[in-house]
Amino acid sequence: MKEKVLFIYLMVWILAGCTYAPLPKQNGNAGTEKKITKEVIQEGVKTFLLIGVDSRGEEKSRSDAIILAKYFPEQEKLKLASIMRDSYVKIPGDKSAYNKINAAYYYGGKELLKKTIQENLDVKVDHVAVIDFQGFVKMVDLLAPEGVVVDVDQEIIDDMSIQASVGKNVLHGEEILKYVRFRHDDESDFGRVERQQEVLVQLKSAFINQISSFEGIAALPSIIEQGLSYLNTDIGVKTIMEMGPEAVFHTPDTVETLRIPVEGSYKDEIYPHTGAVLEMDYTKNKKALQEFFTK
Template sequence: MKKIWMIFLVYAVMTLTACASSSSESNKNKAEDAKPIKAIEKVIEKNIPPVEPFRIEKKSKNFLLIGVDSSDEKASRSDTIMFARYEPLEKKIKLISLMRDSYVKIPNHPFKYSKLNHAYNLGGKNLLKETVEENFGVKVDHIAVIDFIGFVNIMDTIAPEGLDVEVSKSMIEDLNLKVEPGKQKLHGADLLSYVRFRHDKMSDFGRVNRQQEVLISLKEKVLDQFSSLEGIAKFPEVIKFTMQNVETDLKFDEAFSLGASFILNPVTDIQTLRVPVSNSFENKYFQHAGAVLKLNFEKNEEAIKLFLNEDD
């Protein structure tokens, strides 16, 4: 059975939930907007100093979050694809789960159209970014990629006591979980099994719901862990460890600033959307791609714009 791996949700919460990073030059030009925090500045000096001092950012940024089944970009496919926007002034995160079987136009693909997750296999994260931008009318500022090993490593670090989730009998039997049906506390490896499960009547749609559920649950775990002085003292090392388990174009000082911003100016609202939206797709089959979701792109792009509060 092909293994399906979930993207690093913890990374999304710790850094992407505060993903309003800007360039070093931009930070210099907007020094008057900076709000340095003495406690964190002392931690920076004592541990791993970022290139730029910590600032609470104000500009919204968009991230493409990619979960893959292998660390080898040429041999893997992206089985989890999320578009995440952080809006610091509104203290909001907006998550759009893009169904991997969406039938989309892939630049330079021999058949022009194929499943969305084929783009990563054909051209890696950059081709997937280009495909998402072209088909869904969004702009990606940064990319984060994680495989199953990174997910388990970070999950066990950020939420060592586990997360409470609802486990069904069919899920327990299929994944060989050592728990009873109902509300259970799952840890790293079992949480990975939980978010990858799709062998019920909901299939990939249920899997997307569980991915979003776990991501939202992690927000409070992050805040709890770093709300004390002891937690803040560990923060630079945790960010460093996180970046060792995630492939991203973020630099350390950017990631540190983003994570610290989230702790000091926490998000109060996480909104989610699944694309394709209801009544905007058909189940189709193409020989070169298999079973796919054939989208009404006009309806879905309009739904995305409305969700992101963007004008034409």
Template sequence: MESRSRFDQRRKNKGRRKKKRYKILTVLLIIIIALIGYSAFQYYQGLQMSKGDPSALKTDYKFNGKKDKNGKINVLLLGVDTRGEEKSRSDTMMVAQYDPKTEQTKIVSLMRDMYVEIPGYQNYKLNTAFFLGGPELLRQTIKKNFDLDIQYYAIVDFKGFEKSIDTLAPDGIEINVEKPMSEKIGVSLQPGLQKLHGKELLGYARFRHDAEGDFGRVARQQKVLEAVKDKALSLGGVTKLPKILGAVQPYYDTNMSKLNELALLKDVLFNNDKKIKTLRVPVDGSYSDGYYSHAGAVLEVDFEKNKEAIDEFLNGSGSTGQSGDSGQ
């Protein structure tokens, strides 16, 4: 009789545990459905923000991306100013690397005025490769000159950058502006710590008409990336990511699948205990000023020295030091 009672009690306890697990699973399912619904709604709202905007980028680029030999993910990040034109030069060129093993993000900023060998064409400035053959020719050019394999590309028109910043941070992104800036950036900025909206932040990142030229611009671009990442990591920023993706659709193109894109964004953005490491190419002591009648003022580059610096930065200790580095 006593054993029968124990059996009944165990059966009741087992039934309670099953009901508890069922309730937990039900709650989790409701949360997941709610998150999916919220994300879809936010994405739709973003699309509505850009409704009627002309598509700024062609989206039929061919790209024969090559996987990194060390299993890391390398993405060619391009900022372009189409201004309604069919072809444009890439104003901002970076290679972002994410290492799944160390969860570390590194960015190599490539200066546009480097005089390089463009496969199938006359030697010219690096940013001309995109103008001549889109991201694929630029990929080939980077591989040819710097021996760097790139698997994916992501292109953002500057109008899309403005929209993404204004969606992420309606009150602006806090930046310490070092000096007065206005020439050929469409805005007028004064020195001091202040919050910049999309157009202003873009102008700050693009300014190059001072003694530092492109070197100063690359340093500011790296500074802006870190500030935007910090803002995106805030609770409000995270909830706006689907809306941002929707808002920039007419101005954004990539060969990554949506699944890979979202997974990579999640890994990079939520790995907030590590700062983004950056490297500027050409590195210090590896270039000189040059001039060609067909190309104008250029940077003559020691390619072997820069190949070594890139390999050490991406695959070694990553402690290459130079002006323009941050987070090291």
């Protein structure tokens, strides 16, 4: 089977800014006032879908990195749920009905992938960002200009021709792309998802550090404008800037991660039209996602 590339993509300032919506304001009328409860807070938290595609500009590609993200400013917490690309799901409108989830983007782009996630996992997506290889490399260098610290072993160095030594290294865009693409060990795609989430967390921290000074805040509009040029997203600069201050003053202290399908909820299967897939227990994974995003 031809290798499909799994890589991390992200727009941390979109995560921190645009997944936040202010809580309902109290109007002083006891009869109509909406009590501020955990449920009300949850209503104001939006779900962002991050899609990484295995492309360097080609018209058709598959989504080999899929992350659902939510930021909870009241709890200063960021939650990231990665969906394995080989997850076997029902794709709306697909002639074969069931396929790998990464085929949804190939057949119908971000809208079909959104619909597939909602119908299979009961998660409503509010906003989407898509990035390819070239955009990823530029985004890494934009958000972490001083590089990202990762632990590299000899197997990754040899397989991906990474210019690094065994152990801790500071890597930049092109080398980080290689680092998160690696899959030729016993952990395969499961290891790639872990590296994907690892780098995502580091980029979040690097970006927050970058804008924590007066000079950084002053540069925020240009950083956002430049970052948006690397993305295909339904969020514009004006919207980000209107909500952006929450990203600066409510940066997450905690980042929690989840992988779908969860442990013990799937089995390896092979089908003629798809090859190897992860056939999941939908009930268990829907419950896991619901609990993850509501606790």
